[in-house]
Amino acid sequence: xxxxxxxxxxxxxIWISDIHLGTKGCQADLLLEFLRETESENLYLVxxxxxxxxxxxxxxxxxxxxxxxxxVLRKARKGTNVVYVPGNHDEGFRQFRGxxxxxxxxxxxxxxxxxxxxxxxVTHGDKFDVVVNYxxxxxxxGDYAYRMAITMNVWFxxxxxxxxxxxxxxxxxxxxxxxxxxEFIGDFESALADEARRRNVHGVICGHIxxxxxxxxxxxxxxxxxxxxxxxxxLVETLTGELEIVYWSTERLATTLQTAAAA
Numbered sequence: 001x002x003x004x005x006x007x008x009x010x011x012x013x014i015w016i017s018d019i020h021l022g023t024k025g026c027q028a029d030l031l032l033e034f035l036r037e038t039e040s041e042n043l044y045l046v047x048x049x050x051x052x053x054x055x056x057x058x059x060x061x062x063x064x065x066x067x068x069x070x071x072v073l074r075k076a077r078k079g080t081n082v083v084y085v086p087g088n089h090d091e092g093f094r095q096f097r098g099x100x101x102x103x104x105x106x107x108x109x110x111x112x113x114x115x116x117x118x119x120x121x122v123t124h125g126d127k128f129d130v131v132v133n134y135x136x137x138x139x140x141x142g143d144y145a146y147r148m149a150i151t152m153n154v155w156f157x158x159x160x161x162x163x164x165x166x167x168x169x170x171x172x173x174x175x176x177x178x179x180x181x182x183e184f185i186g187d188f189e190s191a192l193a194d195e196a197r198r199r200n201v202h203g204v205i206c207g208h209i210x211x212x213x214x215x216x217x218x219x220x221x222x223x224x225x226x227x228x229x230x231x232x233x234x235l236v237e238t239l240t241g242e243l244e245i246v247y248w249s250t251e252r253l254a255t256t257l258q259t260a261a262a263a
Contacts, residue, residue, distance in 0.1 A: 007037075008036075008037055008038055008039045009037060009038045009039070010039050010040070010239060011038060011039070011040040011041075011236045011237060011238060011239065012040065012041050012042065012115055012237045012238065012239050012241065013040055013041065013042040013043075013044065013112065013236065013237035014038060014040040014042070014043050014044070014234055014235070014236050014237075015044040015046050015122070015205055015207075015223075015225040015234065015235040015236075016031070016034075016043075016044070016045060016046065016225055016228065016234045016235075017045065017047050017048060017049070017087065017124065017206075017207025017208070017225050017226075017227065018046075018047070018048040018087070018207045018208065018210055018227035018228065018229060019031060019048065019049050019050075019068065019227075019228045019229075020048055020050075020051040020054075020089065020227075020228070020229050021049060021050045021051065021061075021065045021068060021069070022050055022051045022052075022055040022059075022061055022065065023051045023054050023060065023229070024060060025229045026051075026065065026228060026229060027228050027229060027232050027249070028062070028064035028065050028067070028068050028228075029064050030228065030232050030248055030249060031068055031228045031232070031248075032064065032067055032068055032071060033248070034232075034234065034246075034248050035068070035071045035072070035075070036071070038236075039080075040080060040236075041080065041081060042080070042081045042082075042083070042112070042237075043072070043075060043076075043080050043081070043082045043083070044082075044083050044085065044110065044112070044122055044205070045072070045082065045083065045084040045085065045104075046085050046087070046123075046124055046205065046206065046207040046225055047085055047086055047087020047088070047089075047090065047124030047125070047126070047207050047208065048087035048088065048089040048090055048124065048207065048208070049084065049086075049087075049090055050089070050090045051089045051090070052089055052090050052091070052092055053089050054089075072104070073102050073103075073104070076102060076103035076104050077102075077103055081105075082104045082105065083105050083107055083110050083122070084104050084105065084106045084107070085107055085108070085110055085122055085123060085124055086106070086108075086124065087124035087125075087126055087207065087208060088124070088126035088129075088208075093106055094108060109121065109122060109123040110122040110123075111201065112205065114202075114237060114241055114243075115237065115239075115240070115241030116241050118202035118203065118221075119201045119202055120196075120201060120202060120203045120204060120205050120221070120223070121195070121196050121199055121201050121203070121204045121205070122204075122205045122206075123192075123204065123205075123206050124206060124207055124208050125188065125192060125206035125207055125208035125209065125224075126208050128188060128191040128192055128195065129188065129208060129209075185209055185211050188208075188209055189213065189215060189217070189222050190217065192204045192206055192222055193217035193218075193220045196220045196222075197220050202220070202221060203220055203221030203222065203223060204220070204221075204222055204223065205223045205225065205235060206223070206224055206225075207224060207225055207226070207227065208224075209224065210226060210227035210229065210230050210231065211224055211226065211231075212224055212225060212226030212227075212231055212233040212235070212245045212247070213245075214235075214243055214244075214245060221243070223235050223243060225245075226245065231247070231249070232247070232248045232249040233245055233246060233247050233248065234246045234248065
């Protein structure tokens with residue numbers, strides 16, 4: 001039995017991933033807003049929730065990151081079906097698949113049944129990333145370059161806040177202007193759609209590449225819930241069964257502009 005928060009948006013299901021708690025690039029405050037203002041029957045944590053790669057090198061864990069964990073645990077205690085599908089940055093949790101921890105079910109992957117009966121494979125997606133699987137050293141080099149971009153993003157948005165502007169992702173903008181990154185995203189999406197077809201399901205829901213998307217691949221629905229480092233997005237299933245992407249930082253920008261216009 002879910003105890004609902006008054007005034008919250010209500011969904012049948014929510015998917016979030018790539019939060020990267022334990023890093024300075026994590027947008028924990030924005031995620032906390034989202035978690036406080038939404039309720040759902042199902043909440044899927046689709047990997048890279050905690051960034052074990054970074055925490056083993058340098059400890060960074062501010063109060064906001066702890067608040068996110070506590071909020072998720074509270075939702076689970078109050079009746080939300082919370083499923084945790086670990087990714088490559090929190091792969092240590094994969095050894096606990098099949099275990100329930102704090103009312104949270106840890107699974108290597110999951111099958112979600114939509115309101116209309118369609119079945120979707122839920123997986124982080126790193127197993128379909130050739131770089132991660134066959135050249136981890138190269139992935140680590142890429143992770144270093146990516147962290148440099150995220151560091152730039154943190155300082156860029158610090159300056160924007162000082163000037164009275166809302167959050168905007170510089171790192172996401174730069175990434176999607178790079179030809180090789182765009183080509184990689186396309187190949188990744190095709191690989192996941194092919195896997196869903198092979199599994200005889202109607203679609204796939206994943207994270208990993210920090211690029212929110214709902215796309216049809218010849219009858220297979222590919223969904224990526226994005227991330228909470230760059231784009232601050234979530235995938236949701238509405239109470240009537242439609243799939244949508246929520247762009248939380250964009251919504252906050254619109255609210256800020258409306259408030260400024262009304263002042």
